[in-house]
Amino acid sequence: MAPHPCQSVQDQLSAYLDGELGTAERHQIEEHLSQCPACDAEWQSFRQLGQLFRESVPAETPPPWESVESRMLPRRLPAGPWWWSTTTAAAAAIAALLLVAVGFWASAPKNQRDRIAQPSEAGQDEETSMAGMAMNAEHMLEFQRTMNDYVAKLSSDPDQAERFLLTKYDGQAVSPDQAEALVGYQPLISRGLPGGYELASSSVVEMPCCTCFKAVCRRSDGSTLVLFEHDDDAAGWFGDRNRSMATCGDKDCCLIELDSNIAATWKEGSRSITAVGARDQGEVTMLVNALKRS
Amino acid sequence: MDPNRQQPADSFVSPALVQSAAGGDRSAQREIYERTCDLVFRLLVRMVGRQEGEDLTQQVYVQAFTKLEQFQGTAKFETWLYRIARNEALQHLRRQRVRKTVPIEIEPTTRSEPTIEQKEIAERLQAALRQLDPELSTIISLKEDGGLSYKEIAEAAGIPEGTVGSRLNRARRELAKLLKAEDR
Incomplete structure (x- = not known):
């Protein structure tokens, strides 16, 4: 049975409007539209939509290139062909992923470890299953880009940097005392900060690696230092930036070069502390000593 | 990608x-x-609104430049890029659905101020598009905003070329219906 002319025409209305039909088909449709008010009305409504799109071109302009560039991993020195840097970046990401994964697994409570070791069940919340162990290389790279962006913002506009991280990772502004109910431990800084620092804000942030307690501290000169207390070892937070191990007080610290200052991470009991925006190893040593558990 | 390969025209x-x-x-x-x-x-x-759109635009390019070596050069570069954009947006919308229901918000503009009428049109269209199936809003935006051919839309959306017309029909009908409902 031949299709109803209206049905056949309506099936091809978009193709007709978008110039995707041959001459003969076009003529057939034109002829039908001139005789069928219902199909013509539908065609007119399609045309009007096109007009609506043209009249509503967003007035905003795309973000500047610099904002994209700031999220890209630091460029490597030209030590080899382009595929070499790509491959080594991927290898670094995978190595970092393994470190994070092992750290997370080892520090997770047993019931959580058992759950992690099981294949994820159908319908399980994707965010939950991804959060700890299963952060794949792509997520790891995305996390590193976010931290890269955060670090860049932190030096130019600390308040914006904090808003950025809180928005990105569902941060919740809470006092150090209130944080205990969310992270399951009393943050070390709830006993007070070392002299010369005051607490500007504190929050709990659902980072992809773990739930962190974050304290934004102001030095007396108005500059910012951020302290994270967390369960993982922060191995992959800063991508392939230069890093070195150093002894600060009685702790082994990993020092990471940022653009204008450093980050440092060290173990304190079963958790880790990461300081972002430290000036030098001397300041890290002072923080290590001041934030001791006992 | 072979640098001597002829890139598709335009x-x-x-x-x-x-x-x-x-x-x-x-x-x-x-x-x-x-x-x-x-x-x-x-x-x-x-697909996702202005504020999220800015963030996702940055993500799309970071991702595109990270895996640029995967671009084979058989299709237009832009088509490959739109596919990444579409995938990122769909992934974002899925994540958003898992986390919470986000109310449709008309976000303020920041640059050259459009007329009140243009603003109203943009807001109406934006609100209607956000109610449409994201796959359909991608396809209609690629057509109406980008002027892509059906072949290019098929490549960007990862669907057979023969289904582009029918999906556009559906998108346009549903969009027209949503806009009409708003007028009432």
Whole structure:
């Protein structure tokens, strides 16, 4: 049975409007539209939509290139062909992923470890299953880009940097005392900060690696230092930036070069502390000593 | 990608430019960004709104430059890029659905102020698009904003070319219906 002319025409209305039909088909449709008010009305409504799109071109302009560039991993020195840097970046990401994964697994409570070791069940919340162990290389790279962006913002506009991280990772502004109910431990800084620092804000942030307690501290000169207390070892937070191990007080610290200052991470009991925006190893040593558990 | 391969006609991005960008040349990456970001941004704003659109635009390019060596050069570079944009937006919308229901918000504009009428039109269209199936809003935006051919839309959306027309029919009918319902 031949299709109803209206049905056949309506099936091809978009193709007709978008110039995707041959001459003969076009003529057939034109002829039908001139005789069928219902199909013509539908065609007119399609045309009007096109007009609506043209009249509503967003007035905003795309973000500047610099904002994209700031999220890209630091460029490597030209030590080899382009595929070499790509491959080594991927290898670094995978190595970092393994470190994070092992750290997370080892520090997770047993019931959580058992759950992690099981294949994820159908319908399980994707965010939950991804959060700890299963952060794949792509997520790891995305996390590193976010931290890269955060670090860049932190030096130019600390308040914006904090808003950025809180928005990105569902941060919740809470006092150090209130944080205990969310992270399951009393943050070390709830006993007070070392002299010369005051607490500007504190929050709990659902980072992809773990739930962190974050304290934004102001030095007396108005500059910012951020302290994270967390369960993982922060191995992959800063991508392939230069890093070195150093002894600060009685702790082994990993020092990471940022653009204008450093980050440092060290173990304190079963958790880790990461300081972002430290000036030098001397300041890290002072923080290590001041934030001791006992 | 073979730098001698002929890029499909009317692409803004030459194979040589892609090759340089894949080698980490920041100025080549910037040139690609500046030549292509308008439509990528517009597509993402249509799908997820302005604020998220900005963030996703950045993510799309970071991802594109990270895996540029995977671009085979058989399709237009822009089509490959739109596919990444579409995938990022869909992934974002899925994550959003898992976390919470986000109310449709008309976000304030920041640059050259449109007229009140243009603003109203944009708001109505944006609100209707956000109610449409994201796959359909991608396809109609690629057509209406980007002017892509059915073949290019099929490549960007990962669907058979023969289904583009029928999906556009559906998108246009549903969109017209949503806009009509708003008028009441």
